[in-house]
Amino acid sequence: MSQNIIVETRKKLDELEQRIHAARNSIGASGNFSAEAQKDWDDMVAKHSDIRRKLDAQPDHPVGVAEGLRYDVDTLSGAYEKWVAKIEGKFNA
Numbered sequence: 678m679s680q681n682i683i684v685e686t687r688k689k690l691d692e693l694e695q696r697i698h699a700a701r702n703s704i705g706a707s708g709n710f711s712a713e714a715q716k717d718w719d720d721m722v723a724k725h726s727d728i729r730r731k732l733d734a735q736p737d738h739p740v741g742v743a744e745g746l747r748y749d750v751d752t753l754s755g756a757y758e759k760w761v762a763k764i765e766g767k768f769n770a
Contacts, residue, residue, distance in 0.1 A: 700760075
């Protein structure tokens, strides 16, 4: 069962990676960022790398670890959505 969670989590992480890079290269995000936005960007990229490293650390994870990694991807996805909203000016903290 944990293998299915890992496969799904890898797929979600790959899709999120594509979305993150597309957002960074989009017209709305092509300008210079504020220091806060750049820090948030750097944090997202670092978190993505950390999750990827953990997923690739071993071929199978215990169910609890696999579910935790899936939660981490969901959390990163939320951070990404918030970042895009801030960059596009559609989010007020």
